[in-house]
Amino acid sequence: MNTDFVSAELSQIGSPTLVICVAPVWCRCVAYLVDSVFLGLVGAGIGKVFYHRFLQLGTWGFLIGFFIGSLYYASLDCSIGNGQTLGTRLLKVRLVDLKGKPVSFEKALARYAIFAAPIFAYGLKLPETRTPWAVTALVFVIVYWIGGASFYLIVFDRNRQGLHDLAAGSYV
Secondary structure, eight states, rough: OOOHHHHHHHHHOOOOOOOOOOHHHHHHHHHHHHHHHHHHHHHHHHHHHSSEEEEHHHHHHHHHHHHHHHHHHHHHHHHGGOOOOOOHHHHTTTOBOTSSSOBBBHHHHHHHHHHHHHHHHHHHOOOTTTTTTHHHHHHIIIIIIHHHHHHHHHHHHHTTOHHHHHHTTOOO
């Protein structure tokens, strides 16, 4: 073997690439469960104080929960929270980009929006008689295609990246 050739080739590569070890599915599920319980308790406290106001908002009150969740996940999944929500911190995993650094706030926000869109769409209470078929079809696509594709990729893909992770270029 020509060692001079190998040395020359290695010197052209530069710094070695970072190897990212992805978290197992169960770890991601438990972290999400911990975060959901925490956000549920926060939401219950806020709901107890502003119950009558949320009742007046009806279905639109659901947007407030989406907003609180997006602030929680986006701020903690980026460099502000070092890529760790309470659940991921408890399980000692982080959300990072390909270089091993926390993603930006914008990417974390987009990641959460793509992740939560199927959950939000599934929870919408649309009137059955007055909803146009196009809206129903859009909700179906969001819930089953985006949500189903993300679930499939997290469970069966070697990198365990859902659509939300692929869009943000992130790994857990």
